Amino acid sequence: MALKKWLDKLTLLDLFDGLSVTGRHLFKKKVTIEYPEQKKLPSDRFRGMFRLDEERCIKCTLCAIECPINIIYIDWHNEKNEAGKNEKVLDRFDVDLKRCMFCQLCEEACPTVPKSIWLTTKTYEMAAYDRNESLYLDIRKLTDWREAPNVKPFTVVERG
């Protein structure tokens, strides 16, 4: 037994094994994504920047109620439309993004099909130079995401 141990020790077998591992890795293809030039496409369930479809939204404020930290601010008033019926009109739909934790509970709470507010936009480049301006989303910013390069169209997830 002792002899075998000495044999291993003197021939440095384990050290050579280690060297061969690193030596092999030297020539392996690297999986690094070099960020500004190459970008990683997030998975379909990735939670990115908000988007809101104002026409689908029924102004029920369930998303604001569901939000655990109350960062969705919705104001609305009634207006008569052409048919003479009351219709809710948004005064304000703000999301204070700088405190958002992307829990997606607002999206789950939304009763419309498809959802009118959603996070699965595959957007992650949200760094900004000022917190209060860039990370406070009003209705204009929330609905103006169609031009953003990373935004993919919303896919409806069927739930049984």
Next chain:
Amino acid sequence: MTLSPLFWTYVKVVLLVATVPAIVGFVIVLAERRIMGFMQARLGPNRVGPQGVLQGLADLVKLVTKEDITPAKAEKAVHFLAPVLAVIPALTALAVIPFGPPVRIGKNMIPLWVADINIGLLFLLAITSIGVYGIILGGWSSNNKYSLLGGLRSAAQLVSYEVPMGLALVSVLLMSRSLSLVEIVRRQEATHLWFFFPGMIAFFIYFVAGVAETNRNPFDLPEAESELVSGFNTEYSGVKFAFFFLGEYTAMIIISCVAVTVFFGGWLQPFPHVKALQFLGLVPGAVWFLLKVGGFIFAYIWFRSTFPRYRFDQLMALGWKWLIPISLANILVVAFAILLFPGRTTGLVWLSWAFSGVFVVMYLLAKLRQKLAKRDRLAAVPQTVES
């Protein structure tokens, strides 16, 4: 027109002092970072210039423009002196390295070494040991307990590993019968044999001790980022830190140069007396030398990205309990081989065959044992039950 040898000496000194730091900064550091990156499954620095070739320039600008801090309670003069002590001996030691055979420029035969001292190897050992003073004094003068620990570790390490290194070189001296590095290369040419073959054990011990003396992984205990907050150079910044860095890497170059000169035939091409390999002689000797040195630097980098750091007691145990006894036994074997066989070369040839035979057999045995052990381990695992 013949110019005086003194003039050429000046030229060579200036060239060495100018190029070696540049090579360290621009080639070795970049190569190290990129190769280590590849080995660790990442890309390494590739942003400054194409494939990162200008990284050295960026590092230089950063180091030079950094604030040069001296701690308030530091020993000012020594703190200033330490980085200088780390670099100057390393650069001085380059003087005796023969980079190639004499070259003809016009009517002048110019040897590619600054000085051929007849005690060259001794001079090298002596001068490179001074470099450790830089580390010890730097650690002590910083007035920081981690730095002091780093310096002390460095001292202990150097004392322990200077012994096997010297003993390993003694066995080569038995073969070469000269301390002059140029003479050692010439002897290898005359014996038709690189001293690596009869001196395999000596080479192994020399290189391990060399890695330990330059404070490189896996023996980088003096700086040990994870234990001592990079040890002796914690309190250094800017140009002074760059000097320590330069000293360490120049010491690396020197260890590699000596290994090449003493064991791998210096500027000689591989197997210079085999007819089939004569065409290798087309490449100039200096290029062979630099290629071999590059190989050693690569080995340094390879070791760094492979082996974890030794514990301090393991380091001491390796030095005193393994390397010193083995190197002493090696001297004995080499001396007997030279005494027993007539002539200067027969003994060395026999020694080469004996060493390589023993090592190959041992390696195969160990490999076989490993295979068998693995098979037994796999057999012991209960097979999955078929449903």
